[in-house]
Amino acid sequence: MKEFKAWHINGFVALLLSAVCAIAGGFAIYYGVEGVTINITLVIAGIVLLILTGVGASSLTIIQPNEARLITFFGRYIGTVPRDGMWMVVPFTEKKNVSLKVRNFNSQTLKVNDAEGNPVEIGAVVVFRVVDTAKATFDVDNYERFVAIQSETAVRHIAALHAYDNFNDEKGMSLRGNSDEVAVQLMRELQVRLDVAGVQVLETRLTHLAYSPEIASAMLQRQQASAIVSARQKIVEGAVGMVEAALRQLEDNGIELDAERRAAMVNNLMVAIVSDRSATPVINTGSLY
Secondary structure, three states: OOOOEOOOEEHHHHHHHHHHHHHHHHHHHHHHHOOOOOOHHHHHHHHHHHHHHHHHHHOEEEEOOOEEEEEEEOOEEEEEEOOOEEEEOOOOOEEEEEEOOOEEEEOOOEEEEOOOOOEEEEEEEEEEEEOOHHHHHHHOOOHHHHHHHHHHHHHHHHHHHOEOOOOOOOOOOEOOOOHHHHHHHHHHHHHHHHHHHOEEEEEEEEEEEEEOHHHHHHHHHHHHHHHHHHHHHHHHHHHHHHHHHHHHHHHHOOOOOOHHHHHHHHHHHHHHHHOOOOOOOOOOOOOOO
16 A cells, blocks of 8 residues: 545635535525426526535545545545645545654663673654555554554664673674664664554654663672773873883983882882872882892
8 A cells, every 4th residue: 555645626616616506506496496386497406506515515624734634435545635724525535634743652661681681671762753644544553553562672672682881892882882873773673664654763762771670780890890990901001101201211310220129119110100099108228139
C-alpha cells in the first residue's frame, strides 16, 4: 500500500453549488405544487436538486493544519487529501483523520546486557512523524503501538552490540563514550524497522544509561581504579621529566655526581614527587660509602 492524492476540489465552490441547488429545488417544488394542478416535472426536478444538495453536503470535509484525510469508497482506498482547508471529495466515502504532527516516544527504562554481558539500564526518546498515511493505516494495526514496540526492540539490540564503557583504552564504540554515534546507529536501524508503517524517524537520543544496581558499586570501583592508574601514569611521566631536568641543570652548573650519588638523588626525587603524601626528609650525617 502506498499513499497517493485523492480527487478533491475547493469546498467553498461545492458549498455554493449545494446552496444554489437547495434554493432551486425548493422553488421548483413550491411552484410545482402551487395552483390547482400539480406540475410533476417541476416537483421531480426539485426533488432531484434536493438530493444533489444532500450528496454535495455529504462530500464536504474539513481538514485541520498538520493533518490529512484518508478516503475509502466502500472499503477501497481511493487516496488521501493532505492539505488543510475545506474540500469536496467523492460522495458516499468514509473519511479517516491521520495526524502528521511531530511526536515523541519516550521508552521505559529497559534492563539489558551489554556486549560484555554486564546488566545495564537504558532508555531512549524517539522523535517521529507519519509521512505515508496509507502505510500507517493499512499496513500495520496501530502505528503508534508499532513505533513503541519497534523502538524498544531496537534499543535492546543496539545496547547488546556495544559495551557500556571501554577500559584500558580498548578500541570500539561504547554506550557511554560514544553516545552521539550510538544515537545515529539507533536512528538508522529504527528507520529500517518503521518504513513498513510509513513513519519517518527524525531524531533519537539516549535519555538514561546506567549500570544495574546489583553491579553498580563494583563497576564504580573499577572506574575509580582505572582513573587512579591513569593519574599515576601522568604523575610518573611528569616526575621523570623533572628528575631529568634537575640532573641536566646540575651538570650545566658544573656539579658532577658519580653513578651511586645520581641513583640516590633520582630515588629521593621520585619518592618526593610521586608519593601521594608529604615526604619526610631524612638527613644523612655520614657518607654514602
